[in-house]
Structures are given as C-alpha cells and as structure tokens.
Amino acid sequence: MTLSHSHSVRSFLGPVRAVIATVIAAASLAPGALAQDATRWGPKESASSFGWRFDDLFMLIVILTGVSFLIMMVMLLVPVFRDKARAGHKASFDHGRSLHDKRFTAIVSVIVFIVLDAWVLVVAMRDLDEGFWNVPGPGEAPNAVRVQVLAQQWAWNFRQPGVDNKFGTPDDILTLNELVVPASAEAEGNEDWFAGRPVVLNLSSKDVIHSLFLPEMRVKRDANPGAINRMWFTPIRPGDYAILCAELCGFAHYQMHGKLRVLSPADFDAWEAEASAMALAAYDENDAGAQWAWDWQE
Amino acid sequence: MLNLLLIPLGAAALLTAALATTDDETAVDVSKRHERPPHDVQLIIHEGTRLLAADADDGHDEEDDYAPALFARLSAEFPNRFTEDDEGIFRDAWPETRDGAIVWDDENECYWEVVTADRLTRGRQDYVQFCASCHALEGDGFGRSGVALRPPPRDFSQGLFKFTKVNSEKLPDDAALLALVKGGLLGTPMNEWDISDERLAEIITYVKSLSLPGDEDADGSTGWRDPYNQIAGVIDASDDPWTDDPGGAIEQGEGLYHKYQCYTCHPAYADAARTDALRGVEGSGTYPDDHTYPKLRKDSSYTVLDYNVAILPPDFTWHDMRRGNTVAEIYQTIAGGVAGAGMPTWKGAAPDEELWAIAYYVYDLAETYKGNDAQRAAFMRSIR
Numbered sequence: 149m150t151l152s153h154s155h156s157v158r159s160f161l162g163p164v165r166a167v168i169a170t171v172i173a174a175a176s177l178a179p180g181a182l183a184q185d186a187t188r189w190g191p192k193e194s195a196s197s198f199g200w201r202f203d204d205l206f207m208l209i210v211i212l213t214g215v216s217f218l219i220m221m222v223m224l225l226v227p228v229f230r231d232k233a234r235a236g237h238k239a240s241f242d243h244g245r246s247l248h249d250k251r252f253t254a255i256v257s258v259i260v261f262i263v264l265d266a267w268v269l270v271v272a273m274r275d276l277d278e279g280f281w282n283v284p285g286p287g288e289a290p291n292a293v294r295v296q297v298l299a300q301q302w303a304w305n306f307r308q309p310g311v312d313n314k315f316g317t318p319d320d321i322l323t324l325n326e327l328v329v330p331a332s333a334e335a336e337g338n339e340d341w342f343a344g345r346p347v348v349l350n351l352s353s354k355d356v357i358h359s360l361f362l363p364e365m366r367v368k369r370d371a372n373p374g375a376i377n378r379m380w381f382t383p384i385r386p387g388d389y390a391i392l393c394a395e396l397c398g399f400a401h402y403q404m405h406g407k408l409r410v411l412s413p414a415d416f417d418a419w420e421a422e423a424s425a426m427a428l429a430a431y432d433e434n435d436a437g438a439q440w441a442w443d444w445q446e
Numbered sequence: 447m448l449n450l451l452l453i454p455l456g457a458a459a460l461l462t463a464a465l466a467t468t469d470d471e472t473a474v475d476v477s478k479r480h481e482r483p484p485h486d487v488q489l490i491i492h493e494g495t496r497l498l499a500a501d502a503d504d505g506h507d508e509e510d511d512y513a514p515a516l517f518a519r520l521s522a523e524f525p526n527r528f529t530e531d532d533e534g535i536f537r538d539a540w541p542e543t544r545d546g547a548i549v550w551d552d553e554n555e556c557y558w559e560v561v562t563a564d565r566l567t568r569g570r571q572d573y574v575q576f577c578a579s580c581h582a583l584e585g586d587g588f589g590r591s592g593v594a595l596r597p598p599p600r601d602f603s604q605g606l607f608k609f610t611k612v613n614s615e616k617l618p619d620d621a622a623l624l625a626l627v628k629g630g631l632l633g634t635p636m637n638e639w640d641i642s643d644e645r646l647a648e649i650i651t652y653v654k655s656l657s658l659p660g661d662e663d664a665d666g667s668t669g670w671r672d673p674y675n676q677i678a679g680v681i682d683a684s685d686d687p688w689t690d691d692p693g694g695a696i697e698q699g700e701g702l703y704h705k706y707q708c709y710t711c712h713p714a715y716a717d718a719a720r721t722d723a724l725r726g727v728e729g730s731g732t733y734p735d736d737h738t739y740p741k742l743r744k745d746s747s748y749t750v751l752d753y754n755v756a757i758l759p760p761d762f763t764w765h766d767m768r769r770g771n772t773v774a775e776i777y778q779t780i781a782g783g784v785a786g787a788g789m790p791t792w793k794g795a796a797p798d799e800e801l802w803a804i805a806y807y808v809y810d811l812a813e814t815y816k817g818n819d820a821q822r823a824a825f826m827r828s829i830r
Contacts, residue, residue, distance in 0.1 A: 300591040301579040303635035324633060355579060355590045399576055403637045411819075418823055422764075429739040430758045437750040440594040 192364050195389060195410070197335035197344075197382035198279035199366035205271055212264050280367060282341060283378045286446040289342035292380075293329050297351045298440060299358035299371040302400040304391060307441055310424035316441035318431040319424040325406030327391060328423070330416035335382040344382055345413070350445050351377040359395035362408055368394050376445045383410040491566040495655050497670040499548050499559035500619045500677040554673035561651055569652025572645050577653075580635060585656040587750075595635065597757050598750050602656035605669025606747055606786040608757075609769045611778035613793060614785035616678040617670060623650045625680070626769070633766030681781050683774035687799045692806055699807025700724065702800050711759040711788055713738045715811060717829045738830050740765075744788035757787040762808050763815035763822050770812065777805035 194203055233239040244253065284292055296315060298305040306327045310319035332344020351360055351371040361368040362381065369379040383389075391406035411419060432438065521528050547560040574583065580592035585602035592599040600607065610618035610626055618626075627646055630638035639646065657669020669675070688695035703709075704716060704724035714721050718733045740761045745754035760767060770776045780801050783791035792801055815822040 298594075300595075300635060302591075302637060305594075324635070354593055398579065400637045400639075415819060419819055422819075422823065422826075426739070426761065426764055429736060430742060432742055432756050435596070435750070435753060435755055437598075437753065438594050438596045438755070 194364065194366050195383055195385045195387065196362075196365040196367070197332070197338070197341075197346075197384055198275075199364070199381075201275040201279045202366040205268070205275055208271060209268055212267065216260065216264060278341065280379075283380045284342050284346060284348055284446075289346050289348070291345045292342070292348045293345050294444060295327065295329070295347060295349045296441060296444075297349050297360055297371060298354060299351070299360065299393070299397075300354040301356065301398050302393075302404040304358075304360070304393075304404070304406050305440075308420070308423075310427060311421060312424075315444055316439070318433065319428050320441060321420070321423040321427050323423075325391070326409065327406065328409045328411060328416065328419055329383055330413045331383050331386045331410045332413070333384055336384040342382075344384075346380050346382040349379045350442070351379060352442070356397050357395050358393050358397050358404070361392040361394035362389065363392065364389040365408070370395060376442065378445060383408075386410050386412050386415075491563045491570060494545075494560065494562040494564075494566060495671070496549075496558040497561055497651070497654050498617070498673065498675055498677060499557040500679075551673065556673045561655060565648055566652055566655055568645075569648035569650075569655075572641070572649045573652050576639065576641065577649065585653065591635070596755065597634070597746075598748050598755060599636075601748070602653050603658050603669070604747065604786070605654075605657040605672075605675075608784045608787060609779060610782070610785070611680045611769065611775065612782050613678050613681065614783035614789075614791050616676045619677050619679045620647065620650055622680045623653075629769060631768040632770075633768065681778045681793065683778050685798075686774065686777075686802060688802055688806055695803045695806035696810045698800075699803035699805070699810075702796075702804050703807055706796065706804075708804070709733075709737065711741055711743060713740050713761045713763075715763075715825075715829065720829070738826065746788070747786035757784075759788065762811040763825070767808075767812065770809070773802075773805050773809045776808050777802050780805055780808075 191203075194200055231240055242249075244250070294309060294313075294315075296307040298307070304325050304327075306321075306323045307315065308321040308323075308328075309315050310317065310321050312319055329347045330345050332346070335344035335346070338344075349360070349369075351369055352375065353371040353373045355373060357373070358371045359368055360371055360379065365381040365383060367379055367381045369377050371377065387410055389408040389410065391408050393401055393404035395401075397404065517528065544560060545562040545565050548557050549560060551558055573581075573585075578589055580589045580595070580599040581587055581602065582589035582592065582599075587599040587601040589599065597608075605617060607618055607623070607626065609631060610622045612618040612622045624643065624646055627639050627650065630636050641649075654670040657671050659668070659671045670677075700715070701724045704714060704721050705726070707725075709721070714733070714737050716724055718737065721733060721737070722728065740759045742756040742758060744756065746757045748755050748757065758765075767776065767779075769779065779789075781791070781793035781798070783789050815825060
C-alpha cells in the first residue's frame with residue numbers, strides 16, 4: 149500500500165509534470181501578489197506617506213527580473229528543442245567560443261546591467277534620497293512627533309517628550325513595546341515632504357544591535373549601542389500596526405515585538421495629555437537610576 | 447545623492463570623535479557595586495548547596511526516608527550485591543550527593559533540598575544565556591539591559607518576587623516560580639520563556655541558590671538558604687463565590703475597593719463625594735489632588751544605586767497588570783500581596799468573598815476602559 153502510494157506520488161512529480169505544476173502555481177499566485185491582498189499574499193498595505201516608493205520599487209524589480217527571466221528561459225529552451233537530435237539531424241554542441249558568441253554575450257550583459265541594475269539603482273537612490281534618508285533637519289518639520297527609542301534585550305523602550313515637548317523632563321511619556329503616534333492624512337501624495345506631523349525617531353540600544361522594523365510604514369533601521377541613528381515616517385491612516393525587531397539579538401528575539409498605535413490627530417492630542425499626566429504621577433525625581441533621555445539629535 | 451558623499455565624511459568624523467574620547471575614559475571604581483565589571487563567566491560550579499525545601503505534608507519520619515526505598519530498589523536490581531548491613535551506607539552517605547534529595551535538619555528543624563554542583567552548573571549555563579542580560583551575571587539585577595528599567599529587574603539575593611500569586615510573606619515554591627517564568631510579566635521585558643520545564647527547573651534552582659545564607663539576625667527574608675523562612679504554593683483560586691452573580695460582585699467590589707482605601711496608592715475611581723458615599727462616611731472632606739491618579743508614596747524593598755525605588759501602583763484602566771488576565775489571577779495577587787512593594791497580603795485581613803468581589807471590580811475596570819481611550823476619557827472627566 150505504502151509502496152504504491154509513494155510510487156504514484158513520484159510518477160506525478162515527473163519532471164515534465166513538475167514544470168507544468170510550477171507554472172500553474174506561479175500563475176495562480178501572481179494575481180494575488182499583484183493585487184496586494186493583505187490577507188493572503190505579499191506585504192500588508194503601506195500606511196505611511198512614502199511607503200508607496202518601497203512598493204513601486206519592489207514591483208519594478210519583480211517585473212524587470214520576471215521579464216528578464218522569461219527572455220532567458222526562451223533563449224535557453226528554443227535551442228534545446230530546435231537543435232536536439234532527431235531522424236536525419238545530429239545534435240550540435242557549441243561552447244560559444246567564436247567572436248560572434250562573445251560579442252553577443254557582452255551585449256546581453258550590458259543590456260542586463262543597464263536595464264536591471266542601473267535602472268533599479270537610480271530609482272532606489274532617488275527614493276532613498278527623497279524618502280528614507282530625508283530625515284527632517286533642524287526647523288524643517290516643526291510639527292514633528294519626536295520619539296527616542298531605546299532597544300534592549302528583549303523589548304522596545306519609547307520616550308516621547310509629552311506636552312512640554314522637551315526630553316528629559318518629568319512629563320516624558322515612557323512606553324514599553326507600544327508606540328502611539330498621530331496619523332496625518334494630508335501627507336498622502338503631498339508635494340510637501342513633511343506635511344502633517346512626521347514621526348522622527350532617535351534610535352539607540354542598551355546592549356546589542358537591534359533593528360526597529362515597522363513593516364506597514366516601510367521603514368527599518370538598526371539601533372546600535374553607543375550610537376544614535378535617525379529614522380522618520382509619516383503615518384497616513386489610523387490603526388494598529390506591527391513593531392518588530394529585524395536583527396537577531398539573542399534567544400528571545402522572536403518575542404521582541406510591539407504595537408504601533410496610529411491615532412487620529414484629535415485622539416492623539418487627548419492621549420498625549422493624559423499620558424503626560426500619568427507620567428507626572430509616576431515620576432520620581434530622586435530615582436537617578438531611572439533616567440535615560442539624551443539630547444535630541446536633529 | 448549628496449547623502450551618499452556625507453556617509454564617508456560622517457564615518458570619519460565619528461571615528462575621530464571615538465578616538466578622541468577613549469583617552470578621557472576614567473577607571474572604573476570597582477568598590478561601587480553597579481559599576482564594577484562583570485565577573486568572568488565561570489560555568490563550572492564545584493560545590494553544590496542546600497536550599498530550603500517545601501514542608502513535607504506528612505511530617506518528619508525517618509523511616510519514610512529515601513534510604514530504605516533506595517536500598518530496596520538497588521537490592522532488587524543487583525541481587526547478592528548488598529547485605530542488610532549496607533542499608534546504613536545509604537542512609538548516612540548518600541543524601542549529600544543525590545540531586546533533589548530532601549534531608550531533615552534536626553538543628554533547624556526544617557527540610558533541605560540537596561542540589562548538586564552539576565545541576566547548578568547546568569542552571570547557570572542557561573541563566574547566563576537567557577536571564578543575565580537583565581538580571582546580571584551575579585544575579586543582582588544590574589545587567590546591561592536592565593539599566594533604567596522601572597520596575598527594576600529582581601535582585602535574586604533578596605529572594606523577593608512580586609507576582610508569584612503566593613502569600614508574599616512566604617517564599618514561592620518551584621511550581622509558582624515556574625508558572626511565573628513561563629507566563630512572563632505583561633508590560634515588562636520579562637518574556638514568556640518558552641524553554642523546556644526541565645531546563646527552567648534548573649534555572650530556578652540556580653536562581654534560588656543566589657539567595658544569601660540564612661542568618662537569624664538578618665532583617666527580613668533572605669531567601670532559600672535561610673531556615674527561618676517558609677515556602678508556600680500558589681493561593682487556591684478554585685472557590686469563586688461569585689460565579690452566579692458577577693454583576694453583584696462588581697457592584698460590591700466598587701464599594702469595598704474604596705472602603706478598604708485602595709485609593710491610598712491606586713487611583714480612586716470615584717470623585718470625592720462618591721468616595722465618601724462608598725466608604726459610608728459623611729463629609730470626611732478632603733482628598734488630595736491626585737485622588738484619581740496612581741501615587742508613588744511608598745518605597746519598596748527594591749534598591750537601585752542605594753535608592754529604594756518607588757513602585758508605581760497600577761491604574762487598572764491605563765497600565766498593564768503584570769499577571770491579571772483573569773479574575774482568579776487578580777484575586778490571587780490581591781490575596782497574596784506583592785512582595786517587597788507596598789501591596790500587603792490581604793488574605794486573612796479581609797474575607798475571601800470580599801477579595802473576590804474586588805478582583806471582579808478591578809477586572810471589570812480593565813476590561814471596560816483599558817485601551818478604550820474615548821470611553822476612559824469620558825469616565826475620568828466624570829470623576830475628576
């Protein structure tokens with residue numbers, strides 16, 4: 149019984165059928181991936197002002213490499229079937245040593261480099277320059293929501309300046325594994341990069357290298373001990389999103405996740421006022437060991 | 447593209463700054479407990495220890511000891527090898543070397559659990575890997591990742607644990623500690639440790655061995671090496687008197703919460719007039735401004751930099767309860783108290799039925815308002 153069963157499985161997965169099955173599977177997966185159905189395939193929908201850059205770049209790479217892959221496959225398969233041995237025709241073998249072949253290879257390489265690598269590089273650099281790297285400098289985004297992030301094994305400490313907007317004061321809001329920020333609907337598709345209230349983060353770590361990953365915001369940046377890294381994004385839709393650690397940081401790395409709560413601007417102001425008041429109640433000025441804020445790095 | 451050029455320049459600047467600052471580094475003052483460098487990670491422990499064992503229910507009886515049982519088993523396993531005279535060998539020599547043996551101490555009139563060096567070494571290996579980042583290699587709670595954490599990570603030399611659900615005047619037994627480590631503490635970096643029970647048991651044994659040796663004159667508890675301590679299990683929460691009437695429990699709980707003046711530390715969930723009404727006093731008059739806020743009024747037994755940190759009593763509508771997922775868990779925490787913090791042991795101080803009612807009320811507060819910002823804001827506006 150077992151034997152015949154395994155035999156039938158093996159015969160089904162014969163080489164030809166395997167190729168057909170792969171093609172069918174890929175064809176059935178592709179529309180889902182293209183449609184960005186958050187519940188099934190692909191990353192969850194972007195919820196930040198420049199998240200579309202990441203998605204567009206990702207799709208560009210998928211299309212470019214997909215088309216190149218198809219062209220390559222055709223170029224490989226056509227000679228295999230055209231030149232195979234059959235009645236009255238002997239299979240010919242060619243190592244591609246002629247000048248013609250070398251020139252052809254060189255031209256294909258240059259085309260592949262320009263179409264794939266250079267194109268992707270230029271788009272990626274533009275996106276980084278206008279998006280991820282474009283952290284608001286001094287005075288560029290006066291409305292920015294500023295957060296100091298102190299990573300540790302295995303949790304995220306967040307410090308927000310509270311209603312007085314100064315770090316290291318008694319009303320600083322301290323949260324663990326939960327970051328609350330306002331949504332800025334006007335930032336979506338706005339020509340002003342810093343429209344609304346961008347969230348600007350200062351990242352550091354107590355112990356080892358961690359990496360703050362906000363998948364729906366399409367941003368990720370390392371938190372290094374002894375250094376302060378900067379990152380920014382502008383959430384455009386209220387909701388609960390994921391906070392993850394994207395750098396293997398020890399045994400409980402997999403448990404180092406949290407919740408990014410994006411509230412409407414009015415809800416955020418109410419939350420900030422209440423959280424500041426609660427922070428004042430919890431503040432102990434004599435407890436020197438509990439203070440960890442640093443000077444804000446623009 | 448300018449940013450691309452700035453990276454090497456920035457790196458050079460950072461490197462220069464780093465080189466410049468290394469010279470200024472001052473020597474570490476090793477006399478200060480929190481500034482000394484960690485000890486070498488010594489993974490081989492040469493001596494075992496004895497830890498206080500949970501009291502055996504049946505009382506002490508030498509005839510029931512392990513030795514006769516072991517003699518019977520080994521004699522059956524290796525016939526003709528032992529004689530009746532050998533039984534004494536087992537009784538006298540063996541318990542000191544067998545892991546987990548419970549021995550009776552005539553002098554202190556307590557049971558000890560024998561722990562071998564082998565077991566401690568295994569426990570320490572896992573402790574260093576999983577626990578030491580916060581609790582430190584020495585177990586004093588000053589690990590690299592524990593800096594500035596409030597509440598601070600446990601200093602295991604104190605033998606104090608906050609949320610074991612055990613009567614806080616006694617030490618928790620192994621089962622209680624295992625449940626705590628496996629369940630984690632919500633809202634803190636103490637995770638749900640997904641390690642096998644066997645290894646966790648070894649870690650727990652090692653952690654218990656970090657408590658200080660017993661001393662009759664020492665103030666308070668010094669943990670599992672002190673024969674004057676007692677060990678207790680998790681408080682029984684199977685007898686819920688309010689299963690048929692949760693609504694009534696919540697209503698009565700609100701009255702009791704304010705009657706027992708839980709608002710001395712926790713927030714009051716009523717304005718001054720209503721607090722008076724719930725307490726059944728008339729015009730007691732004034733409550734402080736932070737009546738409806740949690741209050742940092744009491745020092746704890748948890749010391750950081752020679753300072754007794756204040757532990758924030760939670761506002762149940764705002765903060766996470768460490769282990770308060772069910773009414774029963776909240777009841778256990780109220781009944782047992784929170785060791786080292788301001789929360790006393792309520793079991794015995796108030797009838798169980800009332801403690802259950804308060805647990806229902808607290809659970810309902812968290813369920814109704816926590817994470818429900820608009821509703822909570824409206825409620826708080828009505829009482830402030």
